[in-house]
Amino acid sequence: MTKLCRTPRLVYASQNLRNQPGMKYVLWIFVTAILAFSAGESHVFAGQRTIRLRQSRVRFEGRIPLPKSDLAGTLAGLKIVGVGPNSIAARTGLRYGDVLIAYNNRPITNEEELDTVIRFFQQQFDKTGRQVTADISLYRGGDMSLRTFRVLIGCLGIYTREWTFAGAFVQDAIVARDDYASAAKYVEQAATSGLYTEDQILHMRILCLNNEEDGQRIRAAQVDELYRKYEPEKLRFFVNYDLMYHKRYRAGAAMFERYLKFKGADVATELTLASCYTEMEKYNEAEALLTKVLARPKTDENAAGDYARQLLSNIQAKIYMGRRQYDRAQATFKRALEQHPDDLYYALAFLYCAARREAAGEEAVDFEAAYETVSERLNKTEDVGYHVDALRAFVLMKRQRSSAARAAVLKWKDSADARRYIPVFWRNFPDGTEIINNWNLLMGQQEFALRRDSIGRIAETHERAQQKAASDDIISRKGAKSAKEG
Numbered sequence: 001m002t003k004l005c006r007t008p009r010l011v012y013a014s015q016n017l018r019n020q021p022g023m024k025y026v027l028w029i030f031v032t033a034i035l036a037f038s039a040g041e042s043h044v045f046a047g048q049r050t051i052r053l054r055q056s057r058v059r060f061e062g063r064i065p066l067p068k069s070d071l072a073g074t075l076a077g078l079k080i081v082g083v084g085p086n087s088i089a090a091r092t093g094l095r096y097g098d099v100l101i102a103y104n105n106r107p108i109t110n111e112e113e114l115d116t117v118i119r120f121f122q123q124q125f126d127k128t129g130r131q132v133t134a135d136i137s138l139y140r141g142g143d144m145s146l147r148t149f150r151v152l153i154g155c156l157g158i159y160t161r162e163w164t165f166a167g168a169f170v171q172d173a174i175v176a177r178d179d180y181a182s183a184a185k186y187v188e189q190a191a192t193s194g195l196y197t198e199d200q201i202l203h204m205r206i207l208c209l210n211n212e213e214d215g216q217r218i219r220a221a222q223v224d225e226l227y228r229k230y231e232p233e234k235l236r237f238f239v240n241y242d243l244m245y246h247k248r249y250r251a252g253a254a255m256f257e258r259y260l261k262f263k264g265a266d267v268a269t270e271l272t273l274a275s276c277y278t279e280m281e282k283y284n285e286a287e288a289l290l291t292k293v294l295a296r297p298k299t300d301e302n303a304a305g306d307y308a309r310q311l312l313s314n315i316q317a318k319i320y321m322g323r324r325q326y327d328r329a330q331a332t333f334k335r336a337l338e339q340h341p342d343d344l345y346y347a348l349a350f351l352y353c354a355a356r357r358e359a360a361g362e363e364a365v366d367f368e369a370a371y372e373t374v375s376e377r378l379n380k381t382e383d384v385g386y387h388v389d390a391l392r393a394f395v396l397m398k399r400q401r402s403s404a405a406r407a408a409v410l411k412w413k414d415s416a417d418a419r420r421y422i423p424v425f426w427r428n429f430p431d432g433t434e435i436i437n438n439w440n441l442l443m444g445q446q447e448f449a450l451r452r453d454s455i456g457r458i459a460e461t462h463e464r465a466q467q468k469a470a471s472d473d474i475i476s477r478k479g480a481k482s483a484k485e486g
Contacts, residue, residue, distance in 0.1 A: 064106060210250075267293055
């Protein structure tokens with residue numbers, strides 16, 4: 001599933017970037033922030049993480065969760081946020097949003113437990129040589145009625161995030177509604193219930209950090225309290241996992257700023273903070289951090305290695321785009337493509353800059369010529385064409401070639417993926433809403449807005465008629481009163 005809506009190179013790394021020789025990209029399931037990728041994010045392709053298994057079966061089994069006969073009402077699990085194509089999970093019918101709570105009756109609350117359990121049963125299959133299946137217990141569609149699916153033992157092919165019942169309420173209150181009061185109430189209820197671990201409660205508290213532009217005082221007090229209660233390294237990991245994933249950049253920046261006061265210097269955190277600043281459009285602060293990192297001698301333990309320099313270049317490209325310096329951004333993406341020719345994000349970002357430059361009237365830029373330079377690598381991947389055509393339609397409309405633009409878009413009118421992923425991907429680019437709005441306009445999805453405007457005009461006409469009738473009534477009554485007095 002090469003949907004083009006991954007988290008592009010999140011730099012909020014919880015591991016030391018100097019020790020990272022490179023990283024394989026996960027399925028393009030999410031867009032949480034442009035030009036960021038987490039070296040330590042816990043979106044795990046379940047069953048594929050390398051774990052050193054102990055040779056002794058007794059010792060090994062002691063590391064996995066004990067089986068539980070009654071799983072009803074389980075309050076923690078793993079939410080599936082991505083399903084690989086042709087994977088065991090896909091063939092079994094597992095879906096995005098399912099909450100996995102047990103594997104062969106062994107409760108699962110985090111990725112490490114799932115990996116360990118799968119590998120334990122895989123080891124049994126390797127010993128017997130027989131085809132082995134396992135039962136997966138899960139919740140679906142917000143319903144906590146238990147469902148069971150039988151799967152083949154082995155890599156499921158899913159991406160997951162930790163889930164708790166109380167945490168789901170906190171996430172809804174914060175992410176969907178910015179309802180801090182309700183979220184705080186849910187956290188306190190969870191904390192006093194005794195049903196959740198300290199780490200599970202911390203996930204909720206981190207997510208409750210104030211992220212509003214005018215919330216500096218509240219945010220500062222919350223940061224002070226967290227750093228009084230928890231270790232800085234632990235907080236950094238949780239902030240990466242919770243705040244950056246949910247694009248809570250102001251809250252994340254406040255936490256990382258405080259961490260650097262404790263640590264003094266840390267290249268991973270500095271690049272993460274620079275990414276936060278970039279998303280907050282604080283470009284000067286972001287560039288100051290990048291300059292600071294680059295100024296360190298190679299012998300410095302926090303000097304930028306090859307991987308960190310790659311991330312740094314990505315952040316700089318985002319800064320260029322934020323400042324609408326698309327020529328410099330395009331040049332940066334071109335250099336990145338030379339090093340990573342199969343990277344689809346770089347290819348589309350390169351094309352986006354070309355489209356912007358041509359739309360702005362730069363004579364030396366031609367979108368189709370830019371497309372030719374990356375077409376071979378884009379054509380290797382399914383479901384990328386609608387992103388290219390979204391950019392092409394944008395350029396064609398700027399040229400006032402509306403018929404050609406509509407033709408480019410309408411070929412995707414029956415594509416559910418295009419409807420879903422066009423807004424998810426392009427809204428993370430500077431002025432990317434123009435790409436989305438142009439697409440929707442040409443696709444005819446503006447009908448709802450037209451109907452709404454029509455209803456609004458009808459209501460307005462009706463209101464004016466009522467006002468006129470009331471006015472006429474007042475006038476007629478006044479006239480009748482004057483006549484009577486006369």
